[in-house]
Amino acid sequence: MPFVEDPAHLSIARLKSDLLAHNVALPPAASKKEVYVELHLKNIDQKNAAEFSSDDEEETREAARESSGFEHSRDKDPEVTQMPDPSDLTDEYLREALLKHGVKAGPIVASTRTLYENKLRKLLLHSNGDDELYSDSEEEQEKRDDIESACSVLEEQKPEEAKKIKGENDKADLHFHRRDYSYQQCFLLSSRLRAHPSRNEKPSSKSLSKNVTKSSERSKSKSSHILAGVSKASSTGQHSGLRSGTFSITQMVQEMESRGSLSDCTVKELNSSRVGEHCSRSYRFAMNDLDKSRSTDQSLYHTPKDVHPPRGMKLPQESGKPILKDLFPDTKPTTTGIYVTPRRPIKGAAQRPVQYSYSYPDTLVSPVTLERREVERRLVSIHIQILFFFFVACILFYIYVNVQDSTVLALLDSFSHCFDKEGWAFLQPGTEGTQAVCKQD
Amino acid sequence: MSSTSQKHKDFVAEPMGEKPVMALAGIGEVLGKRLEEKGFDKAYVVLGQFLVLKKDEELFRDWLKDTCGANAKQQGDCYGCLKEWCDAFL
Secondary structure (H helix, E strand, C coil), X not given: CCCCCCHHHCCHHHHHHHHHHCCCCCCCCCCCHHHHHHHHHHHHHHHHXXXXXXXXXXXXXXXXXXXXXHHHHHHHCCHHHCXXXXXXXXXXXXXXXXXXXXXXXXXXXXXXXXXXXXXXXHHHHHHHHHHHHHCCCHHHHHHHHHHHHHCHHHHHHCHHHHHHHHHHCCHHHHHHHHHHHHXXXXXXXXXXXXXXXXXXXXXXXXXXXXXXXCCHHHHHHCHHHHHHHHHHCCHHHHHHHHHCCCCCHHHHHHHHHHCCCCHHHHHHHHCCHHHHHHHHHHHHHHHHCCCCXXXXXXXXXXXXXXXXXXXXXXXXXCCCCHHHHHHCCCCCCCCCCCCCCCCCCCCCHHHCCCCCCCCCCCCCCCHHHXXXXXXXXXXXXXXXXXXXXXXXXXXXXXXXXXXXXXXXXXXXXXXXXXXXXXXXXXXXXXXXXXXXXXXXX | CCCCCHHHHHHHCCCCCCCEHHHXXXXXXXXXXXXXXXXXXXXXXXHHHHHHXXXXXXXXXXHHHHHHCCCHHHHHHHHHHHHHHHHHHC
């Protein structure tokens, strides 16, 4: 456990996971938080103080080893006071520790054990080093600690995702990312709450309003409660709070970009659903209707007809676009902050549609090439001609080489024989004898 | 993309069967001997280790380095060879 924190501040789920991580038997499911806190205090905090008591024999044996490891490592290395030496951990603990750093370990057997231990050491060094880099002041550290614990609410709901991110990116980056995100969240929520403290009727909201009355710094640290309250509160109760509060759209845009699935419910609260539809539709229409809109004297920003913009809604732009407002006073603000100023379609000179005077052929080819192609189609291709030539040459060569003189003469005789009988007779045109001669053979 | 050696191609072309560990790409005589001393006498034993490490590149390379002292290129060759074999036959 890198941070020493009061277990009473942790949620039940977090306590449960901590107890599981330390192989402590969980109390029955319906037990109250105090039971968990007690167990947590008894087992984990004692372990931190180099004392451990457990039920199973195995655990006591391992725990004894581990507690000695704690003391030993503490004497050795003051930096690694929070984590025991990886070589003293059991396989289970090693796997848990690796999982905390986002590494899904395979089987930890004899051959793989040292590798995983080294990996854990590397990860510990990285995480320790990064934490030191980013600690500016004590106050900041405190806030970060609180937010760390607060963000456990998020961790429950997307544990794998967060841990994957941890594993892949720098751990510090994630901290910053999450802090920024939670800070933004706090700004929005605290601003919202300041605007309408009277509307908070529900008990969860009461706690929120209490926080608002405290100093703003403390409200940041209580972001966990705010987050929990937000996720529980229904959308209807909080809608009206949006209309006239200090409402930052750009921050919302950043939120929407940086959030995961959890945030959808909160974003839906912050965005009225109608507004969201309106904006997306208006954007789409603006792009599609560029060609259709011929009227130039009308407003350049095409508003769709079927969506009624909410009347009482004023969304002041913090990081406003004053230029746009000067040039196009008719533009309506969008929740996404995207302004579309369509360009007039370029058609041709003097707004006349372009008409081509002659049609282009399909392929741009010179007449000489066309002629050549015609010729080539008629004649047999050159390759085939060459091949045929070589083929005939080979046959003749083969005959010349292989056939002996005697056979040649025999062949010639036979040929001449036939030829005398039929061929010559055939050659003589118009004689009746030819047919008679042919019929003889 | 780096080209693969003949050894790699030969290994990946067919099931490894009882091929010795020196048939692996990147593992020559010296490294092969060291592996055999540690008990990895056949290619399939190294394959077993590769699979136990869940085909993780970093872990496998570390393991190779620790076990037989392979350098980075040899590690890479061996890893690539086994990975491709697994893709083809496993």
